Amino acid sequence: MADGRTGVAYIRVSKVGGRGDDLISPEVQRHTIDMLAEREGIRIVAEIQDIDKSGRYFAKRRVKEVIQGVKEGRWSYVILWKWSRWGRNLKESQIHLAAVEEVGGIVRAATEDVDPKTTIGRFTRDQLLSIAQLQSDMISDSWKEAQDKRRRDGLPTDGKPRWGYVYEGKRYRVDESLRETLKAAYEAYVSGASLRGMALEWNAAGLRTTTGILWNGGRLGHMLDTGFAAGWIRERSDTAAAGKYKIADFDVWRRGAHEAIISLELFERYRERRAAQARMAPRSxxxxxxxxxxxxxxxxxxxxxxxxxxxxxxxxxxxxxxxxxxxxxxxxxxxxxxxxxxxxxxxxxxxVQRGESVTEEARRLEAGRQATNDVEALDADISRLMRKRARLADSWTDELIDREDYVRQRAEIADALAAAEAGKRLAEKRVAASGITYVRQFGDLLDEWDRFTPxxxxxxxxxxxxxxxxxxxxxxxxxxxxxxxxxxxxxxxxxxxxx
Structure with missing residues (x-):
């Protein structure tokens, strides 16, 4: 049982995004906590840290361990550096504070110490938690504005490296030394190669991931799944899907400003085979x-x-x-x-021998070629309209046009975009139905057959x-x-x- 004057030091540090300072490092927090504990005669018997954890959420943090320690009598006090370390979500913070108090514990903040047993103390504490949430919301709003600007510019919402590209001058350009390698990877996969086999070949050739580690089938698949090489930038509209990386988890696909290395047709073929592999039993x-x-x-x-x-x-x-x-x-x-x-x-x-000699086959392949041309033309239209939409937004922001013109032009662009995207989806279905991309593989399959493993x-x-x-x-x-x-x-x- 705790003697009534024992406490746990709870320390939380958010992801600082490369900020490079130590203003709220664990050491700084612990030093201030120890000063309060010494002044109040509280013996710190444990330290619980949540490193790189957001204050907006409690689900993945160790706060339950803190509460359980109070319940089991291992400590009576939970001491923080500031109230913002407890949380930046007022509602969730109050719920978890109540959970501590229900089992007989007391939460205190070393630099913002109030008496939670009094009405004024609880009011002050809640105001400090509200300020913590306000600060978080303001940072979030600024980040959202920055993300929206990057979307308008045809960029990913982050500036992380993309394999096969170099990020410079706020733009992604193709790394010419990797262009053919990346293109060949998609072509090999749709022709039947395995991700694991390609990963081993890449490792043997000295190729590494953007973080400098060895490739495996999973890492290679996740990189190819992004579709960045096809000109796509993908996102999730559902925040609950964060941390999931299957193609189906990304439901927002927009065209980027960067140069595509592979065609949309090739990427769709890649996606189809990935989906077919996912449905297949692991043993198969x-x-x-x-x-x-x-x-x-x-x-x-x-x-x-x-x-x-x-x-x-x-x-x-x-x-x-x-x-x-x-x-x-x-x-x-x-x-x-x-x-x-x-x-x-x-x-x-x-x-292979028939090729296009049969009239029906020729018509089918010609229809496929026409559909492919339609996809490329519509894709160009979509890119043009997205650039036009971005310029319109900039004109509105810079007060070059009035609100009435902005709303009207935005609606016109939205209608044109919807029509182009619908037309492209239909054209892509016509490409798939024609089988044009599959026929190309027949000759390669026969040429390589004797060298293939089962x-x-x-x-x-x-x-x-x-x-x-x-x-x-x-x-x-x-x-x-x-x-x-x-x-x-x-x-x-x-x-x-x-x-």
């Missing part, structure tokens, strides 16, 4: 076989994933419906890996095919259905059996 992401995670049963009302198995003395690899094998839901359905691979590679080879082969096939459906019955022209990523599920692509 590192494949033991080229067709792992791609084979599905075509029995009516089944659609289950097929699993690999071996048979005979030669351990022949087969694919069989797991549901049929386990629950006997239908007759066995299987196909040998050798026949399936021959079928698939034959299909790919024929598409995992690389699966990655390359997954960049072209959504799945391979194995239908019931003996092997023949209709046994396998290849579903490319750009086709609807119901559409069937069958090829002649390869002997």
């Amino acid at each position: 992401r590192t494949a033991s076989h080229a067709l792992s995670g791609l084979m599905f049963c075509g029995y009516p009302d089944c659609g289950s994933a097929m699993v690999s198995s071996t048979s005979g003395r030669r351990r022949v690899l087969n694919w069989t419906c797991n549901r049929a094998a386990v629950s006997k839901a239908h007759e066995p359905n299987n196909v040998s890996d050798l026949r399936a691979m021959g079928f698939i590679l034959g299909w790919v080879e024929r598409h 995992h690389d082969k699966r990655e390359a096939l997954a960049a072209v095919f959504k799945r391979v459906v194995v239908h019931p019955g003996p092997f023949g022209p209709d046994k396998l259905e290849l579903v490319p990523l750009w086709q609807a599920d119901r559409e069937r692509w069958c090829a002649v059996v390869v002997d």
Whole structure:
């Protein structure tokens, strides 16, 4: 049990953003706390620190430990440097002060000491906490204004380094020594390469992250996910999503003022494959076989994933419906890996040879090219309108136009932006539907096939095919259905059996 004159020193230091001073360092706070404790005859028995923690929130701080210590009788007093160290959110600060007092504790501030047992003391304390919140709100308002200015200028809301770019003169310019490396990373990924494999290659080449550490698959994926190389700047509209870094967590994408290294089309292909990988079972992401995670049963009302198995003395690899094998839901359905691979590679080879010689294929590819051109044109329109909006805002700020003209022009720009963005979304869907980007990969896939590992082969096939459906019955022209990523599920692509 505490003797009634024991206390804990609570110290909090916010993130100072490189301020470089020690005005509120832990040492300064502790020195002032010790002076009050000595003057009042309070013995400090513990110190609890919250370093780099905001005063606006209590969730991730150690205040609960402070309260628990009072409850368990380890100390009776909680001593702070100033009331702002307790919190910069009046409501939350009062709630947690009440929690301390409910278990018999007393909170005091060394440089702003008041008697919380009196009405005037509590009033003064609350006023000091209100001032702490006011200071925080004013800083927040200034930061928001600075962020809005950076948005108008087509910049990220922070000045952090972006891989592949150099930040100078308040602008990001492409680092020419890394341009091709970054572009090749996106192209390799959509062609089936793994992030882990690319990270190992980058490390071997001496490439490091913006913080100077080694790459791994996760770090490389997070960097590519930003879309900065495609000209995007991403944000979250939901502050609750802070700390989450999946592509889906970012719902605000705006065009930046920096030069794009890759096309929007390539980035969309990258996003599609990232989404497909996220839906895939972890075990399927590192494949033991080229067709792992791609084979599905075509029995009516089944659609289950097929699993690999071996048979005979030669351990022949087969694919069989797991549901049929386990629950006997239908007759066995299987196909040998050798026949399936021959079928698939034959299909790919024929598409390489066909190229655009078939009228329907030519029309489809031409439609894709036109849609791609539309996307680029609309993207240029969007960038132009955003620059126009920024200039309008500057004109209003500088009092060069009156409010009526500002409101009218802003509404006109907003309407034009909405129309351009809607048109671009439709054009992007037309690009995806055409399959133009996938056809380019067929030749590369065949050229590199013999050098691929099983995992690389699966990655390359997954960049072209959504799945391979194995239908019931003996092997023949209709046994396998290849579903490319750009086709609807119901559409069937069958090829002649390869002997």
